[in-house]
Amino acid sequence: MPDWLNITLRAVGAVAYLFLLTKIIGKRQIKQLTYIEYIVGISIGSIAAFMATEMDGPIYHSLIAMGVFALFPVVMEWLSLKSKFLRDFFESKSTVLIKEGKILEDNLKKERLTAEDLMEQLRVKNVFRVADVEFALMETSGEISVLLKSESQPVTPKHLELKVAPSEENQVVIMDGVIMDEPLATAGLNRRWVRTELQKAGVALENVFLGQVDKGGELYLDLYDDKLMVPGAQAMKLAFATLKKCQADLELYALSTKNEQMKRTYQTDSEQLQQIIDQVKPFMMR
Structure with a gap:
C-alpha cells in the first residue's frame, strides 16, 4: 500500500475514532474544560496525530491509548457526581472577584488576573463601572458571572408592573423560496394561508429568502432584494384599534342617552370592554 494512502486511511480512522470518543465523553467537554479534560484533550490529539503519521507501529496501540485517556473524564465525572469533595478537587471552586462594588485583589x-483582564471581562458583559457591580465571580469554566446592583439593573416590564406577551417559538415556514411543510403544520397553518399572506404583501414566493410566523399568525418576510420594503402586518393592530373604537362608542352612547338604565348599561359594557383591551394589548401590540 502506498504511504500516502496508508496515512490517509490512518487519519480518517483517527478522526472517526476521536468523534466516537467525544460522543462518549459528552457535550460538556466541548462547552467547558476541567483540568482533567484539558489534559486528556491535548493527549488524545497528540496520540491521534502520531497514529496518522507513524506507519511502523500497529494502529491498535494508538486506539487503546486514546480509549484509556478518554475513560478518565468519564470516570472523573462519575466520581464528581458522587462526592462534593472530589468535585471541588477535580473542578475547583468559583472565586469571588467583586463584592459590593469592591474588587477583591x-x-x-x-486567579492570575490583572485589572485589565477583569475590566475586559466586565465590558464583555456590558458593564463599564465597577461601582455598579454587586457581585462578580469566576466560574469553574473560566467565565465571569456578574450581578449588577439593583439601581443599575435595566428596567424590565416586571419593574413597571406591565403585562407582556410570553415568549413564543416562531416557525420558519419559508426558506430560500420554498415553503416548509413541517413547521407550517406545527403552527397549525397550510400552504393556502402562506400564499394568501404573500398575495396581501404583494410578494412572489421565489423572491422570499426567509419567512417566519409567530403564534399570533403574523408573517415576517425577508426578501432577496434588500432594497424592497415589505409592509408590516397590520391585522392585530387593526383589530386592537377596532376594539378601542367600540369602547369609545360605548362611552359616547352613555354620555348621549337620557335613559338612566341604558346609560348604566353602556357604562358597564364600556368598563368590561376596557378590561378586555388591557388584557389583550400585550398580545396584539407587539
Whole structure:
C-alpha cells in the first residue's frame, strides 16, 4: 500500500475514532474544560496525530491509548457526581472577584488576573463601572458571572408592573423560496394561508429568502432584494384599534342617552370592554 494512502486511511480512522470518543465523553467537554479534560484533550490529539503519521507501529496501540485517556473524564465525572469533595478537587471552586462594588485583589491574584483582564471581562458583559457591580465571580469554566446592583439593573416590564406577551417559538415556514411543510403544520397553518399572506404583501414566493410566523399568525418576510420594503402586518393592530373604537362608542352612547338604565348599561359594557383591551394589548401590540 502506498504511504500516502496508508496515512490517509490512518487519519480518517483517527478522526472517526476521536468523534466516537467525544460522543462518549459528552457535550460538556466541548462547552467547558476541567483540568482533567484539558489534559486528556491535548493527549488524545497528540496520540491521534502520531497514529496518522507513524506507519511502523500497529494502529491498535494508538486506539487503546486514546480509549484509556478518554475513560478518565468519564470516570472523573462519575466520581464528581458522587462526592462534593472530589468535585471541588477535580473542578475547583468559583472565586469571588467583586463584592459590593469592591474588587477583591487577593482573589484576583489567586486567579492570575490583572485589572485589565477583569475590566475586559466586565465590558464583555456590558458593564463599564465597577461601582455598579454587586457581585462578580469566576466560574469553574473560566467565565465571569456578574450581578449588577439593583439601581443599575435595566428596567424590565416586571419593574413597571406591565403585562407582556410570553415568549413564543416562531416557525420558519419559508426558506430560500420554498415553503416548509413541517413547521407550517406545527403552527397549525397550510400552504393556502402562506400564499394568501404573500398575495396581501404583494410578494412572489421565489423572491422570499426567509419567512417566519409567530403564534399570533403574523408573517415576517425577508426578501432577496434588500432594497424592497415589505409592509408590516397590520391585522392585530387593526383589530386592537377596532376594539378601542367600540369602547369609545360605548362611552359616547352613555354620555348621549337620557335613559338612566341604558346609560348604566353602556357604562358597564364600556368598563368590561376596557378590561378586555388591557388584557389583550400585550398580545396584539407587539
